[in-house]
Amino acid sequence: MQAFQDFYPENVAHCYGCGRLNADGHQIKTFWDGDETVTRFQPKPEHTAIPGFVYGGLLASLIDCHCTGTAAAAMYRAENRAMDSLPAFRFVTGSLQVSYLKPTPLGPQLEIRGRVKEIKGRKVVVEATLYAEGVATARGEVVALQMPDSFTA
Numbered sequence: 065m066q067a068f069q070d071f072y073p074e075n076v077a078h079c080y081g082c083g084r085l086n087a088d089g090h091q092i093k094t095f096w097d098g099d100e101t102v103t104r105f106q107p108k109p110e111h112t113a114i115p116g117f118v119y120g121g122l123l124a125s126l127i128d129c130h131c132t133g134t135a136a137a138a139m140y141r142a143e144n145r146a147m148d149s150l151p152a153f154r155f156v157t158g159s160l161q162v163s164y165l166k167p168t169p170l171g172p173q174l175e176i177r178g179r180v181k182e183i184k185g186r187k188v189v190v191e192a193t194l195y196a197e198g199v200a201t202a203r204g205e206v207v208a209l210q211m212p213d214s215f216t217a
């Protein structure tokens with residue numbers, strides 16, 4: 065099954081969090097699961113904050129790209145269109161808010177689950193919860209905006 069990020073056109077597939085063409089990036093993969101979206105990610109030892117626990121910046125990055133991917137997929141779904149149809153929806157982060165609820169253990173695979181809170185014009189608000197072994201350890205919200213032309217290099 066293709067992930068949302070597999071549909072990103074080549075010229076915007078280099079994001080550190082989700083670009084499939086960024087060999088040094090996280091290359092997250094997000095899918096629908098009913099009305100929710102899900103990303104699973106295995107942190108590595110270099111993602112340490114305090115020994116035994118995951119660095120919060122990584123968690124923010126996972127929530128960020130999970131939510132921008134969800135925003136794009138939600139817009140296609142709202143228009144009942146396939147993700148490879150045109151015109152393309154491309155989203156960037158307007159704001160990213162993260163709350164760290166509990167220390168996140170380094171070792172288990174993480175699961176991020178997202179839900180669309182609002183679609184309004186060019187804006188999609190997505191909330192996400194990050195779980196380690198079924199325990200919610202971080203929660204976030206992203207305001208995603210359709211990418212302006214100024215991002216085209």
Ligand SMILES: CCCCCCCCCC(=O)SCCNC(=O)CCNC(=O)[C@H](O)C(C)(C)COP(=O)(O)OP(=O)(O)OC[C@H]1O[C@@H](n2cnc3c(N)ncnc32)[C@H](O)[C@@H]1OP(=O)(O)O
Nearest residue numbers: 072076079129132153154155156157158159187207209212
């Ligand atoms: C397929 C592509 C995938 C590419 C990779 C995924 C990206 C990964 C995530 C990233 O790291 S993206 C990089 C970090 N983000 C940026 O650098 C964004 C820089 N900021 C901008 O380019 C513009 O400020 C932005 C596109 C976010 C907004 O400009 P707009 O001109 O589109 O916003 P506008 O003023 O028209 O406002 C539209 C709505 O969005 C809201 N809004 C705008 N900027 C906002 C903001 N910064 N935070 C929260 N809300 C914001 C605004 O209030 C308004 O809400 P309402 O319609 O309800 O009134």
